[in-house]
Amino acid sequence: MRLLKESQPEFVSGEVLCKELGVSRTAVWKHIQALRAEGYDILSQQNAGYRLVGVPDRLYPQEILSGLKTEFIGRHIFYYPQAPSTNILARDLALSGAPDGALVVAEEQTGGRGRLGRGWFSPCGKGVWCSLILYPSVNPAAAPPLTMLTAVAVARAVQQAAGLVPGIKWPNDLLLGGKKICGILTEMSAEIERINYLIIGTGINVNLNGEDFPEEIRDSAASLKMFTGRDVSRIKLLQAYLQEMEQLYRIWLEEGFSPVLELWKEICVTLRRPVRVSSLKESVEGWAEDVDEEGNLILRLENGALRKFVAGEVSLRPF
Amino acid sequence: MRLLKESQPEFVSGEVLCKELGVSRTAVWKHIQALRAEGYDILSQQNAGYRLVGVPDRLYPQEILSGLKTEFIGRHIFYYPQAPSTNILARDLALSGAPDGALVVAEEQTGGRGRLGRGWFSPCGKGVWCSLILYPSVNPAAAPPLTMLTAVAVARAVQQAAGLVPGIKWPNDLLLGGKKICGILTEMSAEIERINYLIIGTGINVNLNGEDFPEEIRDSAASLKMFTGRDVSRIKLLQAYLQEMEQLYRIWLEEGFSPVLELWKEICVTLRRPVRVSSLKESVEGWAEDVDEEGNLILRLENGALRKFVAGEVSLRPF
Numbered sequence: 137m138r139l140l141k142e143s144q145p146e147f148v149s150g151e152v153l154c155k156e157l158g159v160s161r162t163a164v165w166k167h168i169q170a171l172r173a174e175g176y177d178i179l180s181q182q183n184a185g186y187r188l189v190g191v192p193d194r195l196y197p198q199e200i201l202s203g204l205k206t207e208f209i210g211r212h213i214f215y216y217p218q219a220p221s222t223n224i225l226a227r228d229l230a231l232s233g234a235p236d237g238a239l240v241v242a243e244e245q246t247g248g249r250g251r252l253g254r255g256w257f258s259p260c261g262k263g264v265w266c267s268l269i270l271y272p273s274v275n276p277a278a279a280p281p282l283t284m285l286t287a288v289a290v291a292r293a294v295q296q297a298a299g300l301v302p303g304i305k306w307p308n309d310l311l312l313g314g315k316k317i318c319g320i321l322t323e324m325s326a327e328i329e330r331i332n333y334l335i336i337g338t339g340i341n342v343n344l345n346g347e348d349f350p351e352e353i354r355d356s357a358a359s360l361k362m363f364t365g366r367d368v369s370r371i372k373l374l375q376a377y378l379q380e381m382e383q384l385y386r387i388w389l390e391e392g393f394s395p396v397l398e399l400w401k402e403i404c405v406t407l408r409r410p411v412r413v414s415s416l417k418e419s420v421e422g423w424a425e426d427v428d429e430e431g432n433l434i435l436r437l438e439n440g441a442l443r444k445f446v447a448g449e450v451s452l453r454p455f
Numbered sequence: 456m457r458l459l460k461e462s463q464p465e466f467v468s469g470e471v472l473c474k475e476l477g478v479s480r481t482a483v484w485k486h487i488q489a490l491r492a493e494g495y496d497i498l499s500q501q502n503a504g505y506r507l508v509g510v511p512d513r514l515y516p517q518e519i520l521s522g523l524k525t526e527f528i529g530r531h532i533f534y535y536p537q538a539p540s541t542n543i544l545a546r547d548l549a550l551s552g553a554p555d556g557a558l559v560v561a562e563e564q565t566g567g568r569g570r571l572g573r574g575w576f577s578p579c580g581k582g583v584w585c586s587l588i589l590y591p592s593v594n595p596a597a598a599p600p601l602t603m604l605t606a607v608a609v610a611r612a613v614q615q616a617a618g619l620v621p622g623i624k625w626p627n628d629l630l631l632g633g634k635k636i637c638g639i640l641t642e643m644s645a646e647i648e649r650i651n652y653l654i655i656g657t658g659i660n661v662n663l664n665g666e667d668f669p670e671e672i673r674d675s676a677a678s679l680k681m682f683t684g685r686d687v688s689r690i691k692l693l694q695a696y697l698q699e700m701e702q703l704y705r706i707w708l709e710e711g712f713s714p715v716l717e718l719w720k721e722i723c724v725t726l727r728r729p730v731r732v733s734s735l736k737e738s739v740e741g742w743a744e745d746v747d748e749e750g751n752l753i754l755r756l757e758n759g760a761l762r763k764f765v766a767g768e769v770s771l772r773p774f
Contacts (some may be wrong), residue, residue, distance in 0.1 A: 395594030447648030
């Protein structure tokens, strides 16, 4: 694959492939057949050899790893054409000792999950549905900041890979034109003073068309393609996300949440605005004054008092 | 069993048993044989019937349920003569939908676990090694208070069942004479804004003799028996614990942590004293000023500043 890619758009002779790989002509031919079965378009021509014409729109590990500039995030990849939910698979993999930074990625989720038991629409080949397995040696209170860090990583990746600038809605929803383009579901197994493992699931709507979305979410959800007008490379987006994650995660490990929070605030669109915060129990209106070092939303109520929110659904309201 | 217990120390005739249970004499005899195999000492006498002489020192579900005054805590019991760790079994049971308040109990743990990956010595029949499965609809920040609530429940149960008054060392160690008699290991599976399930594991050292403990913990651990001088009923202790848990859990659900925290403070022996707080990273000395509503320890440092601790190991130091 590497040889074919490097020679593109030229041919690589069968002889060179044999020599470099140290295998027979028949073995080379068998490999080419296997690649074709995976969707690679490879031209073969007598006396010229093989030429790579097209790469399939698939999140194959070799494609993700090719050119990926990270040290541990996404270096181990578990790839599934179809999965019930990458978070569930990631949990099982974490329990069986998957390495730090391992990535679980699926072309399609049949039971994609969002926060609070909601679903996440994850059709085949149209998005980046993936989960990262991390083992930060911190206590569970550090989990909300890590989710916010992830939102920053995705926002920056979207900017790099699609040239779009999304906004963050506290704590970690990514919006374009007021519609949700990415959801993050962080799950953990923890004791009181330490996290055993953390699973960060992200669903990024990449190449769905408006009509692909189920009717009930068509008003609230969107994809990158709906804003770019053309397909966005899922591989490039995923690579950018992994790279941003590693960079931000390192900053967080070394310097704490403050510098990451500053980046988050720059992208946030629900700060210093009148908002409504809804939880399972209540709905409160106020002014989104600030977000503290633990990721809590500080709301100034009508009566001037400050109130801290650990969780909740924020919606903007008119001034 | 109920009929035999109610008639104690008198005999119950085979005829009464047949009638009440609606089965044949042979069936009654088979049941009696089965109970004997479980360790019940039952006398049978021609023309008189059956008499219960002795109940085995086992945490059988029927014994726990007999006289238990709770509505949901401990109403479902998973009993194991031997388990690797009740917390691990409880996790699997929670994942397969065990009901709220379900109890997992074992006579012996072969891989009993304590906090931070430490072990917990759990010899057969000598302690109460158990785990509760709970599904509180709260966010993960509520977990430390629930662990402290559990410490209060165990302390009160020890007082009822053994007449001893233990002290709490922040956040949830129970001490008698400065030695640890109970450990609590809370584990959870959670998202950012909600707990999926919570496992509260408790190990209470009941009837171990001093020499039963492995040498390396003989200085720091003790059992109830070492203070009472005689065996304590594990069944009564466990029942008292379950009842206290349900009562405190209800208060917490209805009124929040404040009233429970007040009870906790009364039993705490590391408040308003000079202490050292050690974590994986550091060791800090100061005055244990207070514990806040989230269960954090507020330490006043030498320089007068206040510092909040989410976790750590507290040791008392001389004034």
